[in-house]
Amino acid sequence: MKIDITNLTIKKAHESLKKGDFTAVELTRSYLNEIATKNKDVHAYLEVFDDALEAAKKADEIIADFNKKIGSADSEKDFPMLCGIPFAIKDNILIKGKTASSASKILEHYKATYYATAALRLAKEGAIFLGRTNMDEFAMGGSTENSAYGPTKNPHDLSRVPGGTSGGSAAAVASNMALVALGSDTGGSIRQPSSFCGVVGLKPTYGAVSRYGLMAAVSSFDQIGPIANTVEDAEIVFNVIYGKDAKDGTTIIEGVSPTYPLKRIGKKKPVIGIPRAFMSLGGIDPAVKSEFEAAEKKFKDMGYEIKDIELPANKYALSVYYILNFAEVSSNMARYDGVKYGLHVDGKDGIDDYFKTRRAGLGREVIRRILLGTYVLSSGYYDAYYNRANAVRRMITDDFKKAFEGVDIIATPTTPGPAFKIGEKSNDPMAMYLEDIFTVTANLTGLPAMSIPMQISKEAKKEKATQLPLGLQLTARHGDERTLFETGKDFLGELE
Amino acid sequence: MITTAELEHLAKLARIDLSEDDKKSLIKEFDSILGYIDQLKKADVKMDAEGRVGAVKNVTRPDEAVKTSAEDRERLLDEAPDREEDFIAVKKIIAQD
Secondary structure, eight states, X not given: OOOOGGGOOHHHHHHHHHHTSSOHHHHHXXXXXXXXXXXXXXXXXXXXXTTHHHHHHHHHHHHHHHHHHTTSTTOOSOOOTTTTOEEEEETTBOOTTSBOOTTOGGGTTOBOSSOOHHHHHHHHHTOEEEEEEOOSGGGOOSSSTTOTTOOOOBTTBTTBOOOSSSHHHHXXXXXXXXXXXXXXXXXXTTHHHHHHHXXXXXXXXXXXXXXXXXXXXXXXXXXXXXXXXSHHHHHHHHHHHBSOOTTOTTOOOTTOTTSOOOOOSOSSSXXXXXXXXXXXXXOOOHHHHXXXXXXXXXXXXXXXXXXXXXXXXXXXXXXXXXXXXXXXXXXXXXXXXXXXXXXXXXXXXXXXXXXXXXXXXXXXXXXXXXXXXXXXXXXXXXXXXXXXXHHHHHHHHHHHHHHTTTOSEEEEESSSSSOOXXXXXXXXXXXXXXXXXXXXXXXHHTOOEEEEEOOOOHHHHHHSSOOSOOEEEEEESTTOHHHHHHHHHHHHTTTO | OOOHHHHHHHHHHHTOOOOHHHHHXXXXXXXXXXXXXXXXXXXXXXXXXXXXXXXXXXXXOOOOOOOOOHHHHHHHHHTSSSXXXXXXXXXXXXXXX
């Protein structure tokens, strides 16, 4: 049968696989066909795996085995929800035996020697990995233009960026080249491309998902999370990948949903806080402003209480974020030295090998951040930058804690504007950094945050100032992904 | 704000070769980026020890050797740009005079 992948969700696919409407092989083939048609224009994938169909066959065997046991003594309730579900995986998440390059020249031929825990949890459910997706090199950027292998295009307008750094994963889901994807989020790298591509993206609570096997960018910010068509799909994936992992000491066991005890202020529906003073910082696009106002009205009409909140220290958020980003990047990137793995360029002696290898293998943005990080960590500047940034980071975290004494959700736009043109900001790093103004706070505080499509209806979209997707960002208390999912589903009408 | 000599020193610490063109554009970019993040100096913040460290704590595991299969060991060694038997080969670091 012809599978309609434009309207598919994980649950629908699961039910169809169960009923035998189609097999995992047929489903995977549908996505591979879509990739064969679209990827040359969108460039979401750096590589399509040649064993995807083989994995799909194995998934079909699991399903057949389940069907055989129905009615017998050892019959099971259901086969795993993600069995046979086709995924796109960001190029900085390791899949054993596959190339993982972080879209960098320095890892062009690097083959992962082990599985990232998040990828392994998906594989154990029988999920299919279609391929690895493009990104900004080592997760540094906001447009996927910093890939050493060329930019990804926004499927809604090929002259525009898909956002970044998980631009390939977001573009793949938005253009039906994958049912769902994994990305990573350091300062908005899941949420901003999800906003630009019109899909759902979740940055989980810091410590909720293991980063074992995720190439480190900024260790105190990085989280792996899902990019999906619906909030429900994001929730299903989150429920598989979250949890304590002995291989990542930052993973937490207590206080992460879905076991999180709800401490909601709102009796019927969560109370939503809007930080108006923070939102007026820096040039917010008129289209974003009017869509956000419409979203606010919709929440009110649905019976949500809206409160104004203050986040005074947020005006320093971007400065704090980038100082800590540069500092941690400069130390994390030290491992790429051309000795243990990756590119090696010969110099005149051992030390010179490092200089030559790193210059040849690392891109401009990565080099820029390594040098800026070396600068802010230098003696004489350490107190003024790194220590000060950590202290202000705590102020920002305290502001959020205080705000959550009165509200359950904080809502802002995900980005100040819609997807910009390819090349528009690539020569001005500071302009690119300003894109992250609304997203970095979730990484600074460790709070969970999700971007969902903000436009209310396709009809409304036609009359609006922009045809491009825009995202609404919801932030919740530490560990309270559940409230994000419930509110997101309610807003998008997924509960109907 | 940053001089060429300072930039060259940073590049030396970070072990990255820079061309003259790189240096020119980096100095300009440093100015615009440091110009922005310098607003942090205006923040009224208490610089106590806790704030400096950030919200992290040490997590330890038992001091036990982790077993690796021969196959995985081979895979790891195979990733090295230069290998001699079961060693990763690098250039001599002590010169013979």
